[in-house]
Amino acid sequence: MPVAPAEPTTRWWRTTAFRVTLLHLLLTLLGTAALSAVAWWATTGFALRQLAQEVERDAGVLIQAARLGGSRSVAVSVEARLAADRSGTQYYLMAGPDGSRIAGNLARAPRAAGWENLRLEGPEAQATELLAFGTALPGGGFLVVARDVAPVRQLESLLLGAAGWVGGAAMLLGLAGGLLMGRGVTRRAAAMDAALARVEAGEIGHRLPIRAGGDEFDRLARRINAALDRVQSLMQTLRQVTDDIAHDLRTPLGRLRQRLEGRCGRPTTPAGARRPRPPSATASNCWRSSPPCCGSPRWRAAPAAPASRRSTSPPCW
DSSP: OOOOOOOOOOOGGGSHHHHHHHHHHHHHHHHHHHHHHHHHHHHHHHHHHHHHHHHHHHHHHHHHHHHHHHHHHHHHHHHHHHHHOSSSOEEEEEEOTTSOEEEESOSOOOOOSEEEEEEEEOGGGOEEEEEEEEEEOTTSOEEEEEEEOHHHHHHHHHHHHHHHHHHHHHHHHHHHHHHHHHHHHHHHHHHHHHHHHHHHTTOTTOOOOOOSSOOHHHHHHHHHHHHHHHHHHHHHHHHHHHHHHHHHHHHHHHHHHHHHHHHTTOOBOTTSSBOOOOTTOOHHHHHHHSOGGGSOTTOOOOOOOOTTTOOOSOOOO
8 A cells, every 4th residue: 555645734824713713813903093083082082072162151241241241351261261270271361452362361372263272382391282272352452362272182192091901801802712713623633634644544434524514514514424435435336347357357267277287288297287388388388289179260370489499398288
């Protein structure tokens, strides 16, 4: 029996289990990153919108105060708000028609109406980012209402930290899930490989295992088992045909052998048995030296051998 060649060693990073694990891990990380990005964008956007609505609402109250009580009422309201601010995130500037500051904690601010991002340089190179809204006051003057966006930035930092923890947990879970999936694939492939190895070793009646789940491996195993059943059936048919041919040819070949031995004319022993034929008297010598009457109608006399090569064995008749 021919020896099967040794199978090459499969490196672990080329296995299907590793590829399934890696794919599952990448998909998990991508999904986690996408969800984290959406959550960060939605949360920070919501916080910024809430801050902008607070600025607009505060500016609307001060504009209404200017309409009712003039610039003096606006200045009193601004100073009252600054006195009540415990967080230090509220900034105001009320400027007169000539641009001079009347009230507020901002030294200067742009006089352009609308939204603008301001940056205040503080001590020790600390900068404060502000979300400011400027508008003109009735009767002259300019009002700027701003809020510090540091709480929003802190929220962004917390979200990024949480996304890091969630990403790490998702990576571990994805790795564990990928390993479980890859292990299942490896186990099924190993079972099929072992079954096919037994078939290759000669156990033609062995079949691949099939589970009740009916997944892709089970369908493949059924197809392979059906092919093995067909091969086994063909082999049995071929064996039966071979046995029938051998049985049918046994009698004619025996009779032909007896006729050939009889035409070689070997003398028999006194006991009635035939005397052994000399080793040099082969079947070819018998056919070459037999008379025409012993041969078939197609018999032709063999050419005479040279004297130097002429056989010295006695004729078989």
